[in-house]
Every structure is written in C-alpha cells, then in structure tokens.
Amino acid sequence: MMKDKIINALAALETDNLGKSFPLDYCLPLYHTVSDQDLPHIRNVIRYKTTKQFEQDLDYISQHFQFVDWREFKDFTSGNFKPKKKIALLTFDDGFSEFYDIIAPILERKGIYACNFINPAFVDNQDMMFRCKASLLADAVEKKKTIDPEIYVALSLGDTDKPTLKKKILSINYQERDILNGLAEKLEVDFKAYSAEYKPYLSFEELKTLTHKGFGISSHSWDHPKYKDLSLKEQMETTDQTFAYLKDNGFLYESFAFPFTDFQVRKEFFDELFKNEEIFCSFGCAGVKLDSEKRNFQRIPMEMGESGEAILKKEVAYFKLKKLINKNTILRK
Ligand SMILES: [Zn+2]
Known part of the structure; x- marks a missing residue:
C-alpha cells in the first residue's frame, strides 16, 4: 500500500529522541496479553508478544517516557502532576489470565503500573468472548x-x-x-x-489480589460488544452494569475502555456516560490521535507484529502527516 510506504519512509526519518518528537504529552500503550506459549483461543485474533518482546517494548518506552500510575495519570490530566518526562500509562484489555501469571511479575520487577480493562461476563471463566x-x-x-x-x-x-x-x-x-x-x-x-482446562481469564480472586498489589481493574463493558452496533440504551445498559459490578467489588470503577473500538460512537453516548460523575475518563484505541471528546483518550495498539519502537515511530510520523491535512482529531456528532 502507498500509505504504508509513505509512513515507513517518514518513520525512518524520526529521530531517536522519541520523547521529544512525540506530539502529545502522554503515551497510552495498549496490549491484551503476553505469552511465550501458543494460545489457540487468542492466536487467530491477536498478535500478542513474547515476554522478551514485551520487556523490550517496556525498556524502550521507559527510555523516553515516565510510566505513571492511575492517581498520577488523573492528576496529570487535571494539571496537578508535573512529570520529568512525558508520561506513559500502560493498559491491557480483556482480563486474560497471563496478566496474573506472566505480566504482573514483570511489571512488579520493573516497578510499572498497569490497568486491565475486563469484562465481568468472563471472570472466573464462566464464558469466553x-x-x-x-x-x-x-x-x-x-x-x-x-x-x-x-x-x-x-x-x-x-x-x-x-x-x-x-x-x-x-x-x-x-x-x-x-x-x-x-x-x-x-x-x-x-x-x-x-x-x-486452560482458564483463559482471570479469576475473581486474582482480580482482588491484583488490586491489592496496586494494579487497576476497570471496565471494558459486560461482554465485549461493538458499541457502534448497539442502540444508546444497549450501550448504557452494558456500561452501567459493569460500573456497578466494579464499584460493588472495590475495583477501579472510574474509567471505561471501549471493547473493539469507539469508531462511529456518537456524542450522545459520551454525554450520557459522563452524566455519571464518578466516571473520570474513557479510552479508545485509534493510536496517537486527539478526540473532540476531551475525556476520551486514544491508546496505541502495540500488537501489530512489530517492535514497540517501530510502532511508536510510525505513530508519530502518521500523526504529523495527518496534522498537515487537519485530520488528527476524531470529531463526534
Ligand atoms: Zn477487548
């Protein structure tokens, strides 16, 4: 594709000072899982990374950004936290069990916080997405x-x-x-x-333990529908039901990450979502992009079959290109 060729060429020109060239003052990487094993229930839908690739990504991001926890992220967005470098908030979606066995130990060793956005329907492996x-x-x-x-x-x-x-x-x-x-x-x-047999998802006990260790467990809707295919009423039902579950169980109820994508989700949903004053922000996954919904933050999908360095450099190049044609903000009607 022509677009890919241009982006690759521009990405190659990016300097090694990513922290400086990165166009936003926050970087929000998104993963689903990390494993050195072949996972038949994931491998045809997500190109997850090995532990070595994941650690390389973290080390690269750490060079150019300062990883923050949830409190710092909130304070940062309200101007009450002054970081030394641009910040990075690490996020995971879907609540897969490797987060407990593989990912959390790596993050604890490196002192990095992450938030995992889960679907209550799959907790304890009652069902599978x-x-x-x-x-x-x-x-x-x-x-x-x-x-x-x-x-x-x-x-x-x-x-x-x-x-x-x-x-x-x-x-x-x-x-x-x-x-x-x-x-x-x-x-x-x-x-x-x-x-x-394989217990693909985190158990309720594991979610509790992760919370005690300081990780965030937040909302990814009840059972992972694509929001643009739901009516406003259906969107709010699955969102509210998950909010209540998180709040009742002492998890991080003040944020929400869209399952799949927030593409074509209308302004009316955000208006309705933020009527709940306990919801601080939401997250999409459109890459380095701004959003006309100021409290909807776009994250960067890191499971694209490339290194974190290559992905981030491409994102910066793509953002600059879109800026030239005024297309780096998602507009919602
Ligand atoms: Zn998901």
Missing part, C-alpha cells in the same frame, strides 16, 4: 483432516476450502455469536471443557 471462540474454531478447522460439509452449508459458503471457512468463522460478529456454538458442536470443540 466470542472472538476467542472463533479463534478456537479456526484452530480446529486447521487441524481437522475432513470438514463436515454441513458446516459450509450452515455458513452459506459456496467455496469449500479451509482458508475461506476460517475467514468466515473469524468474521462472525457479536450479534451473530450464537452461530459459534452450533459450529463448535460440528467441529467437536467444547468451549466449556477448554475454559475449565
């Missing part, structure tokens, strides 16, 4: 020698080849998610048994 189910099914398709022809019929697929089938399964959305249960039966995948 539909994208993870799709990833498991795509995995099963890959491994199976023969595929029941009924599966192609059920998905109204003309082509009967595995890559087409995998692609179709991975394109199933939140509203269509019940289809996955039928497919699982035909592909002999047992989501419940998988959950019980």
